[in-house]
Amino acid sequence: xxxxxxxxLAFSRVPHPAPVPAAARAAAIADPGFGKVFTDHMVTIExxxxxxxxxxxxxxxxxxxxxxxxxVLHYAQEIFEGLKAYRLDDGALALFRPEQNARRFxxxxxxxxxxxxxxxxxxxxxEVLARADRAWFPEVQGGSLYMRPFMIADEPFLGVRPAxxxxxxxxxxxxxxxxxxxxxxxxxxxxxxxxRAAPGGTGAAKCGGNYAASLVPQAEAIARGHDQVVFLDAAxxxxxxxxxxxxxxxxxxxxxxxxxxxxxxxxxxxTRDSLIMLAREEGLAVREERYSLDQWRADAASGKLLETFAxxxxxVVTAVGRVAGRDGEFxxxxxxxxxxxSRLRERLVAIQHGSAPDPHGWVKRLS
Ligand SMILES: *Cc1c(COP(=O)(O)O)cnc(C)c1O
Numbered sequence: 001x002x003x004x005x006x007x008x009l010a011f012s013r014v015p016h017p018a019p020v021p022a023a024a025r026a027a028a029i030a031d032p033g034f035g036k037v038f039t040d041h042m043v044t045i046e047x048x049x050x051x052x053x054x055x056x057x058x059x060x061x062x063x064x065x066x067x068x069x070x071x072v073l074h075y076a077q078e079i080f081e082g083l084k085a086y087r088l089d090d091g092a093l094a095l096f097r098p099e100q101n102a103r104r105f106x107x108x109x110x111x112x113x114x115x116x117x118x119x120x121x122x123x124x125x126x127e128v129l130a131r132a133d134r135a136w137f138p139e140v141q142g143g144s145l146y147m148r149p150f151m152i153a154d155e156p157f158l159g160v161r162p163a164x165x166x167x168x169x170x171x172x173x174x175x176x177x178x179x180x181x182x183x184x185x186x187x188x189x190x191x192x193x194x195x196r197a198a199p200g201g202t203g204a205a206k207c208g209g210n211y212a213a214s215l216v217p218q219a220e221a222i223a224r225g226h227d228q229v230v231f232l233d234a235a236x237x238x239x240x241x242x243x244x245x246x247x248x249x250x251x252x253x254x255x256x257x258x259x260x261x262x263x264x265x266x267x268x269x270x271t272r273d274s275l276i277m278l279a280r281e282e283g284l285a286v287r288e289e290r291y292s293l294d295q296w297r298a299d300a301a302s303g304k305l306l307e308t309f310a311x312x313x314x315x316v317v318t319a320v321g322r323v324a325g326r327d328g329e330f331x332x333x334x335x336x337x338x339x340x341x342s343r344l345r346e347r348l349v350a351i352q353h354g355s356a357p358d359p360h361g362w363v364k365r366l367s
Pocket of ligand 1: 082206242243244245246247267269270271272311312313314
């Protein structure tokens with residue numbers, strides 16, 4: 001759906017009548033966990049057919065009023081993004097490659113027949129909110145402000161077609177380390193009964209519907225004593241795709257790395273893209289090619305495969321230690337975080353925190 005050519009959106013500011021008092025805020029962010037503490041403000045921008053984007057507002061965070069016939073509640077026209085504001089070593093806050101989130105958001109919008117938001121408006125919306133709620137930054141190990149931009153179809157209409165009315169929002173959640181004990185190796189369950197995305201489906205879009213469909217297989221993984229589910233391709237049930245919300249990398253004894261290609265059924269992770277670049281800069285050969293479950297098991301047994309890790313914004317880089325599925329279980333390397341996994345994680349985290357040079361201009365400082 002085309003976006004109307006619009007003049008620059010100015011954000012209006014609605015003052016908060018009663019922000020959370022400093023003492024209560026300090027208590028809330030002392031051990032924030034993930035996704036359960038929220039800040040004082042949110043951003044909203046409206047879109048109507050014929051009018052385009054309008055009414056960009058930074059205001060108090062509050063429940064939404066939605067007509068019960070709002071299209072999102074029935075046909076799941078919804079997309080989202082996730083990115084973090086980090087504390088740089090010099091005290092400033094910064095976002096990591098936010099323009100990539102803006103670009104991916106629009107790719108998701110196109111797939112879900114939703115209007116695109118100009119990339120600079122997306123980035124400004126995230127910045128405006130992070131600045132307004134910077135006092136919520138949790139000064140804990142691995143702490144960040146997790147920013148959640150999303151868009152819903154709020155037109156009250158039960159016919160099945162793209163809605164004519166949407167709302168874009170950004171909310172902000174102070175977060176601690178995704179994993180309580182830092183970055184242990186996770187144990188993953190290969191789902192043989194369920195897939196995440198089929199060719200021609202919405203696997204490459206960041207939409208809530210993909211997550212809704214992953215909850216049963218994820219619950220199955222937990223019930224069997226594992227941390228995460230890993231999905232195989234829907235056509236042959238043979239090729240490894242990704243976890244419910246993280247991309248995968250395989251490290252071999254000849255120094256090469258393989259990650260599944262972006263063939264339309266995998267979410268193009270920004271962490272994935274960044275790690276590919278960092279690994280190539282280290283002189284490692286990174287191949288984006290298909291890798292099968294059978295090969296994974298055989299390579300782990302022969303010792304050809306040294307490490308496997310998963311990556312995404314929430315947990316950055318996480319080692320995979322154990323893999324189990326219908327045909328049994330295998331261990332990767334020593335079962336804990338491998339050398340390259342740890343080194344790539346440290347390199348990326350150092351760039352994100354401004355303690356290493358940033359030759360690609362990935363870090364966007366908030367003034
Ligand atoms: C968001 C997401 C990722 C990771 O993307 P990042 O940009 O690295 O955070 C991976 N897989 C799925 C399914 C996702 O939704």
